[in-house]
Amino acid sequence: MTATRRFASGNEAVIDAALAAGCHFFAGYPVTPATEILEAAADKFPAHGRIVVPTEGEVAAIHMVAGASLAGFRAMTATAPLGLSLMSEALSFFSGMTELPGVVVVQQRWGPGDGSLGPGQDGYDQATRGCGHGDFKMIVLAPKTVQELVDLTIEAFDLAERYHLFVLVMGDQLLAIASEQYSVPEPAERAPRQVDFGNDTGLVLPELVAVDETAGDFAALERVGRRWEQKYAEIERDVPRAEHNGDEGDVDLTIVAYGSLARIAEHSLPILRDHDMRVSLVRPITLWPFPDTAVRAACSAARTIIVGELSLGQMIHDVTAAIERKPDGLVNWLGGRAPSTDEFAERVLEAHSALAGGSVR
Amino acid sequence: MTKTTGTVDIAEQLCKGCDLCVDVCPEHVLAMTDRLNTKGWLVVALVADGCTGCTLCADVCPDGVFTVYREERQPTGARR
Amino acid sequence: MKVVAEPSAEALAPHGFDFCPGCGYGSVLLALTDVVASLERKPVFMVDIGCVDFMTAHMPGDVLMGPHGRTSVLASGYKRMRPDRLVCAIQGDGGFMGLGATESLHTAARGEPITIIVLNNGVLADTGGQLAATTLSGKATSTTPAGRASQHGAPVPFLEMLAMLGGVAYAERVAIDSALGIRRMRRAIGKAFAVQGSGAGLTIVEVLSPCPTHWRMDTVQAWEYIRESVSTVYPTGVLVDRSGAPE
Numbered sequence: 001m002t003a004t005r006r007f008a009s010g011n012e013a014v015i016d017a018a019l020a021a022g023c024h025f026f027a028g029y030p031v032t033p034a035t036e037i038l039e040a041a042a043d044k045f046p047a048h049g050r051i052v053v054p055t056e057g058e059v060a061a062i063h064m065v066a067g068a069s070l071a072g073f074r075a076m077t078a079t080a081p082l083g084l085s086l087m088s089e090a091l092s093f094f095s096g097m098t099e100l101p102g103v104v105v106v107q108q109r110w111g112p113g114d115g116s117l118g119p120g121q122d123g124y125d126q127a128t129r130g131c132g133h134g135d136f137k138m139i140v141l142a143p144k145t146v147q148e149l150v151d152l153t154i155e156a157f158d159l160a161e162r163y164h165l166f167v168l169v170m171g172d173q174l175l176a177i178a179s180e181q182y183s184v185p186e187p188a189e190r191a192p193r194q195v196d197f198g199n200d201t202g203l204v205l206p207e208l209v210a211v212d213e214t215a216g217d218f219a220a221l222e223r224v225g226r227r228w229e230q231k232y233a234e235i236e237r238d239v240p241r242a243e244h245n246g247d248e249g250d251v252d253l254t255i256v257a258y259g260s261l262a263r264i265a266e267h268s269l270p271i272l273r274d275h276d277m278r279v280s281l282v283r284p285i286t287l288w289p290f291p292d293t294a295v296r297a298a299c300s301a302a303r304t305i306i307v308g309e310l311s312l313g314q315m316i317h318d319v320t321a322a323i324e325r326k327p328d329g330l331v332n333w334l335g336g337r338a339p340s341t342d343e344f345a346e347r348v349l350e351a352h353s354a355l356a357g358g359s360v361r
Numbered sequence: 362m363t364k365t366t367g368t369v370d371i372a373e374q375l376c377k378g379c380d381l382c383v384d385v386c387p388e389h390v391l392a393m394t395d396r397l398n399t400k401g402w403l404v405v406a407l408v409a410d411g412c413t414g415c416t417l418c419a420d421v422c423p424d425g426v427f428t429v430y431r432e433e434r435q436p437t438g439a440r441r
Numbered sequence: 442m443k444v445v446a447e448p449s450a451e452a453l454a455p456h457g458f459d460f461c462p463g464c465g466y467g468s469v470l471l472a473l474t475d476v477v478a479s480l481e482r483k484p485v486f487m488v489d490i491g492c493v494d495f496m497t498a499h500m501p502g503d504v505l506m507g508p509h510g511r512t513s514v515l516a517s518g519y520k521r522m523r524p525d526r527l528v529c530a531i532q533g534d535g536g537f538m539g540l541g542a543t544e545s546l547h548t549a550a551r552g553e554p555i556t557i558i559v560l561n562n563g564v565l566a567d568t569g570g571q572l573a574a575t576t577l578s579g580k581a582t583s584t585t586p587a588g589r590a591s592q593h594g595a596p597v598p599f600l601e602m603l604a605m606l607g608g609v610a611y612a613e614r615v616a617i618d619s620a621l622g623i624r625r626m627r628r629a630i631g632k633a634f635a636v637q638g639s640g641a642g643l644t645i646v647e648v649l650s651p652c653p654t655h656w657r658m659d660t661v662q663a664w665e666y667i668r669e670s671v672s673t674v675y676p677t678g679v680l681v682d683r684s685g686a687p688e
Contacts, residue, residue, distance in 0.1 A: 025521065060543075063518060067518020067522070070505060072522075204500075213497065372457075375458075381661065416445055417620050421619075422448075425458075431442060
């Protein structure tokens, strides 16, 4: 497969990735900061024989994606956490209950309700807890660069088909609008996957409904639930991924952050070292399943652990569970504001010296 | 005047005693019984001669209870 | 003697229908099964939530049950990728005209070439007979015990609203209120599939269906109620036929 180098925004790059992954169907509704993904699909999909439907809303979009997926085709939509709220019922039905594959790119902006238009990471709990009602999870991938956004979007389609669920690619407003160089494979044709639905065998979907109709007892329904339990356990075993960089061995400080903020944190490491600190950064790439082992290992050699987030503190609870203690501090930014590397370093130093004055560990 | 004759088979297990067939039967040969099927519904029965095999009961039955039979119309000169 | 009417054993398997006595939904299933038997290839079905979901076990083809009210867009997504298949959405009035009204409206506006069969019994029956968008004025429901009054709004003539949109190729309202009405329903469903096959646009059959249980009537009264009350608010007949196909 030949790759092309391009220079464009994260939002435009998503559609290059979708074409390369053989995605055949896009339906979506505009919402800042994901709107340009829909526009790029409208611009590029038809020329490649792919279908794009600008719908009346997020609800219609996600249902159309599910319908296209039911037919065996790779299908996706893109939205913000606001739109993900609207899609959550459908995701419960189609990712959780019907186990259809699909991809949703979620570009986060901060705030509840209409929130702000700036970057946020407060869609974390929503995305990593399945986002809708009932017992289900979706794989959540969190890129930090446009290149990684491209790579993870392509991989999202593979993961979705391997595990029969929806995969969320969680970016944010910075990643959405930042223009960067990236390399992406050429658009690829892809045959639809083999599907049982539509072969006229009297198939009833979802399985839970079919079981309810035929067996009609709770023990039979529980067996479906147990199969899901196994599936999610397999994902928790095989899919977690994190990046760990910085100083080797014992360190004064380990920072835990993901996405764009992790990128800012990474560039703040040299500044922190100038303050005679040994520092490292661990960045979850999968938000669900959370990379417990990698985060625990990275934090095990740290005197101090600080979590950075563009939220009131959501991922920090997963970090707490992973390292089996409360992290020493949270540095966070609200309102749709992200820090410069200098500001990030400054806040971390403040937090660190406040802790050093007390009893850290 | 010749009159077509017919009859019906009633799948009692499917019947819910809704009464629609009794209401539409032009010959008034269907009636509700006081028998219950194993699902607990009262069931209908063919209670008199005179069914013409008109199929109205089958047409209106929402539960597919009726199989309707009709005597083939014979060419002129046939019996009756 | 010769068999002149025989119910579909396939539709009834394994234990018959689970609808209430006198419910029209069984008649719709039997008619649908009949129509599908005459088609070259079975349609695929998407079923909404409501009493319609008791139909899933008996559909004459593969069936997916999806979220409440959005069956039209689910079916549209499938049809976009499989234009070669007949696609049929089955929805109640609560899902199609109430909760999913937005999606229904825009499915019609886009002229998605699918067939939607809407079973209108004027109440939210599955949950116990509450007020629906379609409930007649004055009609008592469990959430309007004194009857639908002005503060509950007027009945929504949704099919008439959709009929104004150019995307609708065929729209007919039929009523399960007589043997003739049931035959007309079967014919309307057949016509809708024929028009869908021609790719002309959205085809809709709205079926006024009796719900004796929640209307608190006996089954014969429920038919009369459709004839004398429901069909005066929601008149039966062909509202749109842009198919150009022969009857």
